[in-house]
Amino acid sequence: MANEELAGLFYEIADLLDLEGVPFRPEAYRRAARALEQEPEDLEMLRKQGRLKDVKGLGEALTKKVEEYLESGKVSYLEKLRTQHPAGVLDLLRLEGVGPKTAGRLMVEFGVQSVEDLKKAIMEGRLRDQKGFGEKRIAALLEAAQGAGLAHLRLPLPKAQLIADGLIADLQKRCAHLQRISYAGSLRRRRETVGDLDIVTSSARPSELIEAFTSHPSVKTVRLKGDTKSTVVLDSGLQVDLRVVPNENYGAALQYFTGSKDHNVRLRSMALQKGFSINEYGISRNGQLTPISEEEGIYGALGLPLIPPELREDRGEVDAALAKSLPPRPSLGSLRGEIHIHLNPSAGVEMLAKWIEALANKGFAYGGFVFPGTDRSFPAVPSISKGVRILRGAEVPSPWVTVGEIDWKEREYALLLPPPRGAYDEKALGDALHELSRRGRPAILAHLETRAPSETPPPFELLAKLGGALEVGITSEGVTLESTLVRKAVSLHVPLSVSSRPERTEDLGRLGLALDFAVRGWAKESDLFRLEGTPAPLVRAA
DNA sequence: GCCGTTTTCGGCCCGACTGTTTTCAGTCG
Incomplete structure (x- = not known):
């Protein structure tokens, strides 16, 4: 289907706009791209029926670009953007720790236009003693550049589930003070593949939990290790994020880290309209935080029933919940x-x-x-x-x-x-x-x-x-x-x-x-x- | 560039972590 292909082009536009430092529009293109990836209907069919604008995230301008693509197989706006940027810079953006700002500086100040250029610049010491490039950062950049091109691993759902179950069982065994624990993210939403594993836990002794997590025998490298969160890469190549919150905030954290991003954005904007805001700890009104220990608390505050994790994609589930017409979950x-x-x-x-x-x-x-x-x-x-x-x-x-x-x-x-x-x-x-x-x-x-x-x-x-x-x-x-x-x-x-x-x-x-x-x-x-x-x-x- | 049960304009999530910063910028999720 053309849907995924076009989604790919929209992602590329988003990256190029990011490089130019354009605000907000990159996210608009990414939102639309995600919606296209999840659209079961063929775009050609939707266009014939005049229903393209029904796809969330497609407004006037993007609908035009979809139509152009369906007619000609290309998006001229992207073609134009491509002529303005060297082909290799998009690869720089995909490096761990390199965002639009860094990529832009590398391009403008050091003439780096590709991952190869970056390696050369580092080897030749051209980044040394430059503002913002300390020893650690240069080493991290080199490592990322050397590992570039390795496709980011996405595990099939059942394999990710096995790994998550094993890891969670081990942490429960090793940490007596652990209170609650669950996998979140795309695994909990039951996506067909899982790019990285999100685990949400509550404990009164977060540092001990983080320690147990990062020292787990299946951990190959520790990417990040703070007081309440940590990221590791397992021997299998799967990245795992662990987040620890106090028990009273567990529901808010689980809801937050289950996502999806688009689902959460939708809930948060509803909250703002009702005069409060939602974060991973709870609900705050006038700067006063009320901790939320169960997910139902988040949905309840919005006047919604609990929405099953599997449906949280902003694909109509919030409207269905408002209309009390969510599909009843089969047991x-x-x-x-x-x-x-x-x-x-x-x-x-x-x-x-x-x-x-x-x-x-x-x-x-x-x-x-x-x-x-x-x-x-x-x-x-x-x-x-x-x-x-x-x-x-x-x-x-x-x-x-x-x-x-x-x-x-x-x-x-x-x-x-x-x-x-x-x-x-x-x-x-x-x-x-x-x-x-x-x-x-x-x-x-x-x-x-x-x-x-x-x-x-x-x-x-x-x-x-x-x-x-x-x-x-x-x-x-x-x-x-x-x-x-x-x-x-x-x-x-x-x-x-x-x-x-x-x-x-x-x-x-x-x-x-x-x-x-x-x-x-x-x-x-x-x-x-x-x-x-x-x-x-x-x-x-x- | 999208979106609206306060809006057709003026918003657009925000907190944790890291590195290099003497107070914060960039990245990530």
Whole structure:
């Protein structure tokens, strides 16, 4: 889609304007860029419908630039800016510790136009004894310049979650005085990838906590270490920010550091209109701070219900909260089972028993085991064991023509696999959905992670019309579908099949994360697909 | 350049940390 590409161009304009020292406009371009990245609708479509201005952050001038881009594939304003600045200076801005002021000075006073130039200038000692460039700063600049070009690591959601859980458990174990602790930031908002980990804690002894944090065995380097906050880089390359506040301020801090930036800006401007202000400690009115210990306190002061972290992106959630029309959050209990378990038929009955045990321990009503559609070698299984109904699904590859060859007396549902690349054959998909519906077998379009994110999105309208569900899963590697597409599916009433995509029984624990991710797409309980109500399994007890 | 349930003009978050500063500027989140 053009959306991300154009967002990239807007970010570049913002950086160049920053270099020129222009106030406010860079942020306006960045706000618009963030909105474009999160816009599920294709820009071309929005333009045709005259809805471009509905995108938050697009006013008159930026709408014109979007239209120019859609017509010509370029933004002439950016082209003009590019001619006024050497191509390499944008790389300088991306260095740790280099902002617009420093980049500008390097350019004007030292003729530095690229990261290479900067290295040379430092080696030749040209920065030494210059105002503002002490020994430490020069060393930091050199280190940043030498590490330049390494792409900033963004971890997939499930991997970031594992690291956060481990770190938090360790800190709890090592710090008896620790009161409350939570991950915040984009991990708590359940973004599909996490650039750095934010952890918010409360403790009466912050310095001991900071000490425990910076000396944790998985810490590679300590970037920053103050009285109440610290930044480290882990061996895995992930950056982690820790913030310690007094217990009475915990709610305000958690809200503040969960973000998103745009969501918080929106809340703060609402607060100003109501005559108070919000910061990471609480609410202040006439210079008098009232500490806020629970997040609800921040939202309550604005007359809002608590907005789920997954929705805090300034994508309409504040207006929905004001209108009391936030989607009610589905409970984990509303997921009655896991239907995407791959069981190797040769693994035998013991493995199946292990799965059933795990499903029963989770309180699930059913478990669905998936085999290739025409495979007939699966073990004979009881229909119910330990209170868990056992269902068998058939995996059907695109273009789904084998639907007619499968013995549906032995299969309760179908997982339809997408074509590995290119457009969906809607005729073939429609035929398969009709055929399955005729046989009373639910169908789920699944394994979307096998397609590149840049490929055509699934035909949501067709799925909605014919009652096909869509898998929203989290594998050990990442999410199976971008959240903008999940939101689009929800808006078109496509049922979502939430899955932890387990490879081992422990992975069933990922189901909560998968549900959170569906919530990020504004899913409510009625959007969730379940296998309840399907015919009883036809398998005879073994 | 955007935005408005006090506004079509005048705002636009602000606190922590670092380095080099003798009182603060720049960067970051």
